[in-house]
Amino acid sequence: MGVKCRNCPIRKLPLFDPMTSDEVEFMEHFKVGELSISPGAPILSEGGNTPQIYTALSGMGLRYKLLEDGRRQVISLVLPGDFIGLQAGVMNQMTHSVEATTSMRLCVFDRSELWNLFRTQPERAFDLTWLAANEERFLGEALAALGQRDAYELLAWALARIWRKLEALQMTNGDTTSLPYRQQDLADAMGLSLVHTNKTLAKLRAARLAIWADGKLTVPDIEELEEAGLCRDTPLGSRPLI
Amino acid sequence: MGVKCRNCPIRKLPLFDPMTSDEVEFMEHFKVGELSISPGAPILSEGGNTPQIYTALSGMGLRYKLLEDGRRQVISLVLPGDFIGLQAGVMNQMTHSVEATTSMRLCVFDRSELWNLFRTQPERAFDLTWLAANEERFLGEALAALGQRDAYELLAWALARIWRKLEALQMTNGDTTSLPYRQQDLADAMGLSLVHTNKTLAKLRAARLAIWADGKLTVPDIEELEEAGLCRDTPLGSRPLI
Protein backbone atom coordinates (compact mmCIF):
# COMPACT_ATOMS: atom_id res chain seq x y z
CA MET A 1 0.00 0.00 0.00
CA GLY A 2 2.93 2.33 -0.44
CA VAL A 3 5.06 4.17 2.07
CA LYS A 4 4.01 4.86 5.60
CA CYS A 5 3.52 8.50 6.50
CA ARG A 6 6.58 8.39 8.72
CA ASN A 7 8.57 7.75 5.57
CA CYS A 8 6.57 10.16 3.45
CA PRO A 9 8.88 11.43 0.71
CA ILE A 10 7.67 15.00 0.85
CA ARG A 11 6.91 15.55 4.51
CA LYS A 12 10.49 16.50 5.33
CA LEU A 13 10.69 19.35 2.83
CA PRO A 14 11.24 22.68 4.56
CA LEU A 15 8.15 23.95 2.76
CA PHE A 16 5.97 21.88 5.06
CA ASP A 17 5.34 22.36 8.75
CA PRO A 18 6.88 19.65 10.92
CA MET A 19 4.40 17.13 12.33
CA THR A 20 4.37 15.67 15.81
CA SER A 21 4.74 11.91 16.02
CA ASP A 22 1.19 11.87 17.32
CA GLU A 23 -0.01 13.53 14.14
CA VAL A 24 2.00 11.18 11.95
CA GLU A 25 0.40 8.28 13.71
CA PHE A 26 -3.07 9.65 13.11
CA MET A 27 -2.28 10.23 9.46
CA GLU A 28 -1.18 6.62 9.07
CA HIS A 29 -4.56 5.61 10.35
CA PHE A 30 -6.34 8.19 8.17
CA LYS A 31 -4.52 7.08 5.04
CA VAL A 32 -6.15 4.10 3.36
CA GLY A 33 -3.83 3.56 0.42
CA GLU A 34 -1.99 4.92 -2.55
CA LEU A 35 -3.10 5.47 -6.09
CA SER A 36 -0.97 5.63 -9.22
CA ILE A 37 -2.57 7.10 -12.30
CA SER A 38 -1.57 7.76 -15.88
CA PRO A 39 -1.22 11.02 -17.76
CA GLY A 40 -4.59 12.40 -18.79
CA ALA A 41 -6.57 10.33 -16.30
CA PRO A 42 -9.37 12.06 -14.38
CA ILE A 43 -9.01 12.20 -10.58
CA LEU A 44 -12.22 13.96 -9.54
CA SER A 45 -15.12 15.23 -11.64
CA GLU A 46 -17.15 18.40 -11.26
CA GLY A 47 -20.48 17.62 -9.64
CA GLY A 48 -19.19 14.29 -8.38
CA ASN A 49 -19.15 13.08 -4.82
CA THR A 50 -16.46 10.48 -4.32
CA PRO A 51 -15.77 8.60 -1.09
CA GLN A 52 -12.09 9.39 -1.43
CA ILE A 53 -9.93 12.43 -1.06
CA TYR A 54 -6.24 12.73 -1.85
CA THR A 55 -2.92 14.37 -1.32
CA ALA A 56 -0.59 14.51 -4.32
CA LEU A 57 2.72 12.78 -3.66
CA SER A 58 4.38 13.15 -7.05
CA GLY A 59 3.59 14.23 -10.58
CA MET A 60 1.58 17.19 -11.81
CA GLY A 61 -2.07 17.80 -12.56
CA LEU A 62 -4.71 20.42 -13.28
CA ARG A 63 -7.90 21.70 -11.69
CA TYR A 64 -10.40 23.06 -14.21
CA LYS A 65 -13.99 23.97 -14.89
CA LEU A 66 -15.83 23.49 -18.17
CA LEU A 67 -18.51 25.81 -19.55
CA GLU A 68 -21.31 24.17 -21.46
CA ASP A 69 -19.97 25.36 -24.80
CA GLY A 70 -16.66 23.62 -24.24
CA ARG A 71 -14.60 26.56 -23.04
CA ARG A 72 -12.29 25.51 -20.23
CA GLN A 73 -10.94 27.51 -17.31
CA VAL A 74 -7.91 26.05 -15.59
CA ILE A 75 -8.21 27.01 -11.92
CA SER A 76 -4.78 25.97 -10.70
CA LEU A 77 -2.02 23.45 -11.07
CA VAL A 78 -1.81 20.43 -8.79
CA LEU A 79 1.69 19.81 -7.45
CA PRO A 80 3.15 17.49 -4.81
CA GLY A 81 1.78 18.20 -1.35
CA ASP A 82 -1.48 19.65 -2.66
CA PHE A 83 -4.68 18.44 -1.09
CA ILE A 84 -7.30 17.27 -3.59
CA GLY A 85 -10.99 17.07 -2.84
CA LEU A 86 -11.51 19.43 0.07
CA GLN A 87 -14.80 20.54 -1.43
CA ALA A 88 -16.00 16.98 -1.80
CA GLY A 89 -14.93 16.42 1.79
CA VAL A 90 -16.85 19.24 3.39
CA MET A 91 -19.50 20.18 0.82
CA ASN A 92 -20.27 16.76 -0.74
CA GLN A 93 -19.85 18.28 -4.16
CA MET A 94 -16.88 19.07 -6.37
CA THR A 95 -17.26 22.34 -8.24
CA HIS A 96 -14.31 21.69 -10.49
CA SER A 97 -12.63 18.69 -12.06
CA VAL A 98 -9.10 17.45 -11.41
CA GLU A 99 -7.00 15.46 -13.82
CA ALA A 100 -3.44 14.20 -14.03
CA THR A 101 -1.11 15.80 -16.55
CA THR A 102 1.86 13.54 -15.95
CA SER A 103 1.63 10.19 -14.22
CA MET A 104 0.92 10.82 -10.54
CA ARG A 105 1.05 9.08 -7.21
CA LEU A 106 -1.68 10.05 -4.77
CA CYS A 107 -2.09 9.40 -1.08
CA VAL A 108 -5.69 8.23 -0.53
CA PHE A 109 -7.89 9.10 2.45
CA ASP A 110 -11.34 7.96 3.39
CA ARG A 111 -13.76 10.85 3.25
CA SER A 112 -15.98 9.39 5.96
CA GLU A 113 -13.06 9.62 8.36
CA LEU A 114 -12.87 13.37 7.87
CA TRP A 115 -15.42 14.03 10.56
CA ASN A 116 -13.36 11.88 12.88
CA LEU A 117 -10.44 14.16 12.15
CA PHE A 118 -12.43 17.20 13.22
CA ARG A 119 -13.59 15.48 16.38
CA THR A 120 -10.29 14.07 17.58
CA GLN A 121 -7.56 16.14 15.94
CA PRO A 122 -8.37 19.82 16.28
CA GLU A 123 -4.88 20.78 15.16
CA ARG A 124 -5.26 18.81 11.97
CA ALA A 125 -8.70 20.35 11.48
CA PHE A 126 -7.14 23.77 11.89
CA ASP A 127 -4.53 22.84 9.30
CA LEU A 128 -7.25 21.79 6.91
CA THR A 129 -8.95 25.13 7.33
CA TRP A 130 -5.59 26.78 6.80
CA LEU A 131 -5.27 24.99 3.48
CA ALA A 132 -8.75 26.09 2.45
CA ALA A 133 -7.99 29.69 3.37
CA ASN A 134 -4.73 29.46 1.47
CA GLU A 135 -6.54 28.26 -1.61
CA GLU A 136 -8.86 31.21 -1.24
CA ARG A 137 -5.84 33.48 -1.01
CA PHE A 138 -4.36 32.07 -4.18
CA LEU A 139 -7.58 32.34 -6.12
CA GLY A 140 -7.97 35.94 -5.02
CA GLU A 141 -4.53 36.66 -6.36
CA ALA A 142 -5.29 34.86 -9.59
CA LEU A 143 -8.49 36.84 -9.96
CA ALA A 144 -6.56 40.08 -9.58
CA ALA A 145 -4.05 38.86 -12.12
CA LEU A 146 -6.65 37.95 -14.75
CA GLY A 147 -8.64 41.08 -14.13
CA GLN A 148 -5.89 43.66 -14.00
CA ARG A 149 -2.83 42.49 -15.94
CA ASP A 150 -2.25 42.42 -19.68
CA ALA A 151 -1.05 39.24 -21.35
CA TYR A 152 2.65 39.94 -20.95
CA GLU A 153 2.42 40.79 -17.25
CA LEU A 154 0.03 37.94 -16.72
CA LEU A 155 2.24 35.23 -18.16
CA ALA A 156 5.26 36.63 -16.33
CA TRP A 157 3.23 36.50 -13.13
CA ALA A 158 2.11 32.94 -13.74
CA LEU A 159 5.54 31.61 -14.63
CA ALA A 160 7.10 33.39 -11.67
CA ARG A 161 4.53 31.93 -9.29
CA ILE A 162 5.06 28.47 -10.73
CA TRP A 163 8.81 28.81 -10.47
CA ARG A 164 8.68 29.88 -6.83
CA LYS A 165 6.44 26.98 -5.94
CA LEU A 166 8.61 24.41 -7.69
CA GLU A 167 11.64 25.97 -6.07
CA ALA A 168 10.09 25.53 -2.63
CA LEU A 169 9.38 21.91 -3.53
CA GLN A 170 13.04 21.51 -4.50
CA MET A 171 12.01 20.50 -7.99
CA THR A 172 14.23 23.06 -9.71
CA ASN A 173 17.72 22.35 -10.93
CA GLY A 174 19.80 25.48 -11.24
CA ASP A 175 17.81 27.85 -13.46
CA THR A 176 15.77 25.08 -15.09
CA THR A 177 12.83 22.91 -14.14
CA SER A 178 10.47 20.46 -15.75
CA LEU A 179 7.11 21.99 -16.71
CA PRO A 180 5.22 19.35 -18.65
CA TYR A 181 2.07 21.28 -19.52
CA ARG A 182 0.88 22.37 -22.95
CA GLN A 183 0.58 26.00 -23.99
CA GLN A 184 -3.15 25.36 -24.25
CA ASP A 185 -3.22 24.57 -20.52
CA LEU A 186 -1.58 27.85 -19.63
CA ALA A 187 -3.80 29.71 -22.10
CA ASP A 188 -6.90 28.24 -20.46
CA ALA A 189 -5.55 29.20 -17.05
CA MET A 190 -5.00 32.81 -18.12
CA GLY A 191 -8.18 33.25 -20.10
CA LEU A 192 -6.13 33.96 -23.23
CA SER A 193 -6.31 32.40 -26.66
CA LEU A 194 -3.72 29.81 -27.56
CA VAL A 195 -2.36 31.98 -30.34
CA HIS A 196 -1.87 35.01 -28.18
CA THR A 197 -0.35 32.93 -25.41
CA ASN A 198 2.14 31.52 -27.87
CA LYS A 199 3.14 34.93 -29.17
CA THR A 200 3.44 36.38 -25.69
CA LEU A 201 5.59 33.48 -24.53
CA ALA A 202 7.81 34.22 -27.51
CA LYS A 203 8.22 37.78 -26.24
CA LEU A 204 9.16 36.58 -22.76
CA ARG A 205 11.66 34.26 -24.42
CA ALA A 206 13.09 37.07 -26.51
CA ALA A 207 13.40 39.21 -23.38
CA ARG A 208 15.24 36.29 -21.74
CA LEU A 209 12.86 36.44 -18.79
CA ALA A 210 11.45 32.92 -19.14
CA ILE A 211 12.28 30.31 -21.72
CA TRP A 212 9.72 27.53 -21.86
CA ALA A 213 10.16 24.86 -24.52
CA ASP A 214 10.00 21.09 -24.73
CA GLY A 215 8.50 20.80 -21.27
CA LYS A 216 11.43 22.60 -19.66
CA LEU A 217 11.20 26.04 -18.12
CA THR A 218 14.35 28.12 -17.76
CA VAL A 219 14.34 31.28 -15.67
CA PRO A 220 17.67 33.12 -15.84
CA ASP A 221 16.68 35.65 -13.19
CA ILE A 222 13.57 35.02 -11.14
CA GLU A 223 13.55 38.51 -9.66
CA GLU A 224 13.49 40.13 -13.06
CA LEU A 225 10.64 37.85 -14.04
CA GLU A 226 8.75 38.77 -10.89
CA GLU A 227 9.25 42.42 -11.65
CA ALA A 228 7.81 41.94 -15.12
CA GLY A 229 4.88 40.13 -13.54
CA LEU A 230 4.32 42.82 -10.87
CA CYS A 231 4.70 40.18 -8.15
CA ARG A 232 4.55 42.30 -5.04
CA ASP A 233 3.32 39.76 -2.54
CA THR A 234 3.82 36.22 -1.33
CA PRO A 235 6.91 35.39 0.69
CA LEU A 236 5.60 31.76 0.61
CA GLY A 237 6.32 30.53 4.12
CA SER A 238 5.84 27.02 5.36
CA ARG A 239 2.46 25.35 5.31
CA PRO A 240 0.75 22.30 6.70
CA LEU A 241 0.65 19.00 4.87
CA ILE A 242 -2.34 16.74 5.23
CA MET B 1 -23.53 45.27 23.07
CA GLY B 2 -26.30 44.53 20.62
CA VAL B 3 -28.54 41.55 20.22
CA LYS B 4 -27.80 38.16 21.65
CA CYS B 5 -27.21 35.40 19.15
CA ARG B 6 -30.45 33.75 20.14
CA ASN B 7 -32.17 36.83 18.78
CA CYS B 8 -29.86 37.21 15.81
CA PRO B 9 -31.83 38.92 13.06
CA ILE B 10 -30.43 36.79 10.25
CA ARG B 11 -29.99 33.37 11.83
CA LYS B 12 -33.58 32.37 11.14
CA LEU B 13 -33.40 32.91 7.41
CA PRO B 14 -33.94 29.68 5.51
CA LEU B 15 -30.62 30.33 3.78
CA PHE B 16 -28.78 29.42 6.96
CA ASP B 17 -28.48 26.02 8.62
CA PRO B 18 -30.36 25.77 11.89
CA MET B 19 -28.17 25.84 15.00
CA THR B 20 -28.54 23.73 18.11
CA SER B 21 -29.13 25.62 21.34
CA ASP B 22 -25.71 24.39 22.41
CA GLU B 23 -24.16 26.09 19.41
CA VAL B 24 -26.07 29.30 20.01
CA GLU B 25 -24.79 29.32 23.54
CA PHE B 26 -21.23 28.90 22.40
CA MET B 27 -21.63 31.68 19.87
CA GLU B 28 -22.89 34.03 22.56
CA HIS B 29 -19.68 33.35 24.42
CA PHE B 30 -17.60 33.68 21.27
CA LYS B 31 -19.18 36.98 20.31
CA VAL B 32 -17.56 39.93 22.05
CA GLY B 33 -19.59 42.81 20.70
CA GLU B 34 -21.07 44.65 17.79
CA LEU B 35 -19.59 47.26 15.53
CA SER B 36 -21.39 49.89 13.48
CA ILE B 37 -19.43 51.59 10.75
CA SER B 38 -20.05 54.27 8.18
CA PRO B 39 -20.04 54.08 4.39
CA GLY B 40 -16.51 54.03 3.03
CA ALA B 41 -14.91 52.96 6.29
CA PRO B 42 -12.22 50.26 6.16
CA ILE B 43 -12.92 47.02 8.05
CA LEU B 44 -9.74 45.03 7.46
CA SER B 45 -6.58 45.94 5.56
CA GLU B 46 -4.43 43.79 3.33
CA GLY B 47 -1.32 42.69 5.17
CA GLY B 48 -2.90 43.53 8.50
CA ASN B 49 -3.36 41.22 11.42
CA THR B 50 -6.23 42.35 13.59
CA PRO B 51 -7.32 40.72 16.82
CA GLN B 52 -10.90 40.76 15.63
CA ILE B 53 -12.93 38.90 13.09
CA TYR B 54 -16.49 39.57 12.05
CA THR B 55 -19.75 38.40 10.64
CA ALA B 56 -21.77 40.96 8.69
CA LEU B 57 -25.22 41.53 10.16
CA SER B 58 -26.52 44.23 7.85
CA GLY B 59 -25.34 46.56 5.13
CA MET B 60 -23.06 45.86 2.18
CA GLY B 61 -19.33 45.97 1.62
CA LEU B 62 -16.49 45.01 -0.69
CA ARG B 63 -13.41 42.81 -0.59
CA TYR B 64 -10.61 44.04 -2.84
CA LYS B 65 -6.91 43.94 -3.60
CA LEU B 66 -4.80 46.85 -4.78
CA LEU B 67 -1.86 46.61 -7.20
CA GLU B 68 1.02 48.94 -6.58
CA ASP B 69 0.06 51.15 -9.51
CA GLY B 70 -3.36 51.80 -8.08
CA ARG B 71 -5.37 49.29 -10.11
CA ARG B 72 -8.00 47.64 -7.95
CA GLN B 73 -9.52 44.18 -8.18
CA VAL B 74 -12.76 43.70 -6.32
CA ILE B 75 -12.79 40.10 -5.11
CA SER B 76 -16.36 39.82 -3.92
CA LEU B 77 -19.21 41.64 -2.28
CA VAL B 78 -19.80 41.39 1.45
CA LEU B 79 -23.43 40.78 2.33
CA PRO B 80 -25.27 39.93 5.56
CA GLY B 81 -24.21 36.58 6.97
CA ASP B 82 -20.75 36.71 5.37
CA PHE B 83 -17.80 35.89 7.56
CA ILE B 84 -15.02 38.49 7.44
CA GLY B 85 -11.43 37.78 8.36
CA LEU B 86 -11.08 34.04 8.02
CA GLN B 87 -7.61 34.52 6.60
CA ALA B 88 -6.55 36.70 9.50
CA GLY B 89 -7.99 34.07 11.80
CA VAL B 90 -6.09 31.09 10.48
CA MET B 91 -3.15 32.58 8.58
CA ASN B 92 -2.42 35.71 10.66
CA GLN B 93 -2.46 37.78 7.51
CA MET B 94 -5.13 39.33 5.36
CA THR B 95 -4.41 39.11 1.66
CA HIS B 96 -7.16 41.50 0.70
CA SER B 97 -8.85 44.53 2.21
CA VAL B 98 -12.47 44.85 3.24
CA GLU B 99 -14.44 48.05 3.39
CA ALA B 100 -18.02 49.09 3.97
CA THR B 101 -20.02 50.45 1.04
CA THR B 102 -23.15 51.33 2.97
CA SER B 103 -23.27 51.71 6.72
CA MET B 104 -22.88 48.26 8.26
CA ARG B 105 -23.42 46.42 11.49
CA LEU B 106 -20.89 43.72 12.27
CA CYS B 107 -20.86 40.97 14.84
CA VAL B 108 -17.40 40.95 16.48
CA PHE B 109 -15.45 37.88 17.56
CA ASP B 110 -12.18 37.55 19.38
CA ARG B 111 -9.61 35.95 17.12
CA SER B 112 -7.73 34.36 20.03
CA GLU B 113 -10.85 32.38 20.84
CA LEU B 114 -10.79 30.74 17.43
CA TRP B 115 -8.48 28.01 18.59
CA ASN B 116 -10.85 27.34 21.43
CA LEU B 117 -13.58 26.85 18.84
CA PHE B 118 -11.55 24.22 17.06
CA ARG B 119 -10.80 22.43 20.33
CA THR B 120 -14.26 22.38 21.84
CA GLN B 121 -16.70 22.78 18.95
CA PRO B 122 -15.73 20.43 16.14
CA GLU B 123 -19.04 21.02 14.39
CA ARG B 124 -18.47 24.76 14.35
CA ALA B 125 -14.91 24.14 13.15
CA PHE B 126 -16.32 22.02 10.36
CA ASP B 127 -18.72 24.82 9.48
CA LEU B 128 -15.85 27.26 9.32
CA THR B 129 -14.02 24.99 6.92
CA TRP B 130 -17.22 24.70 4.94
CA LEU B 131 -17.30 28.48 4.61
CA ALA B 132 -13.70 28.56 3.47
CA ALA B 133 -14.34 25.86 0.89
CA ASN B 134 -17.40 27.74 -0.26
CA GLU B 135 -15.37 30.88 -0.75
CA GLU B 136 -12.94 28.85 -2.79
CA ARG B 137 -15.85 27.57 -4.85
CA PHE B 138 -17.08 31.06 -5.53
CA LEU B 139 -13.66 32.37 -6.50
CA GLY B 140 -13.18 29.47 -8.87
CA GLU B 141 -16.44 30.36 -10.53
CA ALA B 142 -15.47 34.01 -10.71
CA LEU B 143 -12.15 33.08 -12.24
CA ALA B 144 -13.92 31.07 -14.93
CA ALA B 145 -16.25 34.00 -15.54
CA LEU B 146 -13.46 36.57 -15.94
CA GLY B 147 -11.35 34.24 -18.02
CA GLN B 148 -13.95 32.86 -20.39
CA ARG B 149 -16.86 35.28 -20.75
CA ASP B 150 -17.08 38.45 -22.76
CA ALA B 151 -18.28 41.66 -21.14
CA TYR B 152 -21.96 41.11 -21.87
CA GLU B 153 -22.04 37.55 -20.56
CA LEU B 154 -19.87 38.54 -17.64
CA LEU B 155 -22.09 41.34 -16.39
CA ALA B 156 -25.18 39.20 -16.89
CA TRP B 157 -23.48 36.49 -14.85
CA ALA B 158 -22.50 38.89 -12.06
CA LEU B 159 -25.92 40.54 -11.78
CA ALA B 160 -27.65 37.17 -11.82
CA ARG B 161 -25.41 35.84 -9.05
CA ILE B 162 -25.99 38.96 -6.99
CA TRP B 163 -29.72 38.76 -7.54
CA ARG B 164 -29.89 35.13 -6.43
CA LYS B 165 -27.91 35.84 -3.31
CA LEU B 166 -30.02 38.82 -2.32
CA GLU B 167 -33.11 36.77 -3.04
CA ALA B 168 -31.92 34.06 -0.66
CA LEU B 169 -31.33 36.76 1.94
CA GLN B 170 -34.89 37.97 1.38
CA MET B 171 -33.59 41.37 0.44
CA THR B 172 -35.49 41.52 -2.83
CA ASN B 173 -38.88 43.12 -3.27
CA GLY B 174 -40.74 41.77 -6.25
CA ASP B 175 -38.44 42.22 -9.21
CA THR B 176 -36.40 44.99 -7.60
CA THR B 177 -33.69 45.23 -4.97
CA SER B 178 -31.33 47.81 -3.56
CA LEU B 179 -27.82 47.61 -5.01
CA PRO B 180 -25.90 50.59 -3.68
CA TYR B 181 -22.57 50.11 -5.45
CA ARG B 182 -21.02 52.33 -8.10
CA GLN B 183 -20.42 51.19 -11.66
CA GLN B 184 -16.73 51.55 -10.89
CA ASP B 185 -17.04 48.86 -8.21
CA LEU B 186 -18.57 46.40 -10.62
CA ALA B 187 -16.02 47.34 -13.29
CA ASP B 188 -13.18 46.62 -10.87
CA ALA B 189 -14.79 43.31 -9.97
CA MET B 190 -15.05 42.26 -13.61
CA GLY B 191 -11.67 43.53 -14.73
CA LEU B 192 -13.38 45.84 -17.22
CA SER B 193 -12.97 49.57 -17.77
CA LEU B 194 -15.59 51.86 -16.33
CA VAL B 195 -16.58 53.08 -19.77
CA HIS B 196 -17.07 49.64 -21.19
CA THR B 197 -18.96 48.53 -18.11
CA ASN B 198 -21.28 51.48 -18.51
CA LYS B 199 -21.95 50.74 -22.17
CA THR B 200 -22.50 47.05 -21.53
CA LEU B 201 -24.92 47.78 -18.69
CA ALA B 202 -26.80 49.98 -21.15
CA LYS B 203 -27.12 46.98 -23.48
CA LEU B 204 -28.45 44.80 -20.68
CA ARG B 205 -30.91 47.56 -19.90
CA ALA B 206 -31.98 47.84 -23.54
CA ALA B 207 -32.45 44.07 -23.64
CA ARG B 208 -34.60 44.39 -20.51
CA LEU B 209 -32.52 41.73 -18.79
CA ALA B 210 -31.28 43.87 -15.90
CA ILE B 211 -32.02 47.51 -15.20
CA TRP B 212 -29.60 49.02 -12.70
CA ALA B 213 -29.95 52.71 -11.94
CA ASP B 214 -29.99 54.95 -8.88
CA GLY B 215 -28.84 52.15 -6.63
CA LYS B 216 -31.79 49.95 -7.57
CA LEU B 217 -31.51 46.76 -9.58
CA THR B 218 -34.57 45.49 -11.43
CA VAL B 219 -34.59 42.02 -12.95
CA PRO B 220 -37.77 41.33 -14.91
CA ASP B 221 -36.88 37.67 -15.49
CA ILE B 222 -34.03 36.14 -13.54
CA GLU B 223 -33.96 33.00 -15.64
CA GLU B 224 -33.47 34.97 -18.84
CA LEU B 225 -30.68 36.89 -17.18
CA GLU B 226 -29.05 33.65 -16.06
CA GLU B 227 -29.27 32.32 -19.56
CA ALA B 228 -27.55 35.41 -20.91
CA GLY B 229 -24.88 34.92 -18.25
CA LEU B 230 -24.43 31.22 -19.00
CA CYS B 231 -25.23 30.39 -15.38
CA ARG B 232 -25.30 26.64 -15.45
CA ASP B 233 -24.44 25.87 -11.83
CA THR B 234 -25.28 26.78 -8.29
CA PRO B 235 -28.58 25.75 -6.81
CA LEU B 236 -27.46 27.73 -3.68
CA GLY B 237 -28.59 25.49 -0.81
CA SER B 238 -28.40 26.34 2.85
CA ARG B 239 -25.12 27.15 4.54
CA PRO B 240 -23.74 27.54 8.01
CA LEU B 241 -23.65 30.89 9.77
CA ILE B 242 -20.81 31.66 12.15
Add this chain to the structure above:
DNA sequence: CGCTATTTTGAACACCGTCAATCGCAGTGG
Protein backbone atom coordinates in the same frame (compact mmCIF):
# COMPACT_ATOMS: atom_id res chain seq x y z
C1' DC C 1 6.06 6.87 -43.91
C1' DG C 2 1.62 8.64 -42.88
C1' DC C 3 -0.89 10.17 -38.62
C1' DT C 4 -1.82 13.03 -34.82
C1' DA C 5 -0.77 16.44 -31.32
C1' DT C 6 1.49 20.62 -30.45
C1' DT C 7 3.87 24.77 -31.57
C1' DT C 8 4.54 28.56 -34.60
C1' DT C 9 3.45 32.27 -37.83
C1' DG C 10 0.55 35.55 -40.66
C1' DA C 11 -3.47 38.43 -41.57
C1' DA C 12 -8.01 40.50 -40.73
C1' DC C 13 -11.08 41.94 -37.53
C1' DA C 14 -13.51 42.91 -33.11
C1' DC C 15 -13.85 43.74 -28.45
C1' DC C 16 -12.50 46.61 -25.19
C1' DG C 17 -9.45 50.44 -23.24
C1' DT C 18 -8.16 55.25 -23.27
C1' DC C 19 -9.09 60.01 -23.89
C1' DA C 20 -12.23 63.63 -23.63
C1' DA C 21 -16.37 66.00 -23.13
C1' DT C 22 -21.06 66.41 -21.29
C1' DC C 23 -24.89 65.79 -18.20
C1' DG C 24 -27.39 65.38 -13.82
C1' DC C 25 -27.46 65.87 -9.12
C1' DA C 26 -26.37 67.05 -4.39
C1' DG C 27 -23.90 69.87 -1.42
C1' DT C 28 -21.75 74.32 -0.32
C1' DG C 29 -21.16 78.89 0.10
C1' DG C 30 -21.54 83.54 -1.82
Add this chain to the structure above:
DNA sequence: CCACTGCGATTGACGGTGTTCAAAATAGCG
Protein backbone atom coordinates in the same frame (compact mmCIF):
# COMPACT_ATOMS: atom_id res chain seq x y z
C1' DC D 1 -31.38 82.47 -5.31
C1' DC D 2 -27.70 81.22 -7.85
C1' DA D 3 -22.71 80.24 -9.07
C1' DC D 4 -19.42 76.84 -7.93
C1' DT D 5 -17.77 72.33 -6.97
C1' DG D 6 -17.35 67.33 -6.95
C1' DC D 7 -18.95 62.82 -7.90
C1' DG D 8 -21.01 59.52 -10.70
C1' DA D 9 -23.21 58.25 -15.05
C1' DT D 10 -23.22 58.72 -19.99
C1' DT D 11 -21.70 59.25 -24.74
C1' DG D 12 -18.52 59.60 -28.92
C1' DA D 13 -14.17 58.89 -31.27
C1' DC D 14 -10.05 56.43 -31.92
C1' DG D 15 -6.44 53.09 -31.24
C1' DG D 16 -4.55 48.88 -29.46
C1' DT D 17 -4.55 44.42 -27.37
C1' DG D 18 -6.16 40.11 -28.08
C1' DT D 19 -9.35 36.85 -30.98
C1' DT D 20 -10.39 34.23 -34.93
C1' DC D 21 -9.32 31.97 -39.06
C1' DA D 22 -6.00 29.61 -41.61
C1' DA D 23 -1.95 27.30 -42.73
C1' DA D 24 2.65 25.66 -42.11
C1' DA D 25 6.39 23.80 -39.37
C1' DT D 26 7.82 20.35 -35.88
C1' DA D 27 7.91 16.29 -33.35
C1' DG D 28 6.53 11.85 -31.58
C1' DC D 29 4.62 7.29 -32.88
C1' DG D 30 2.73 3.16 -34.95
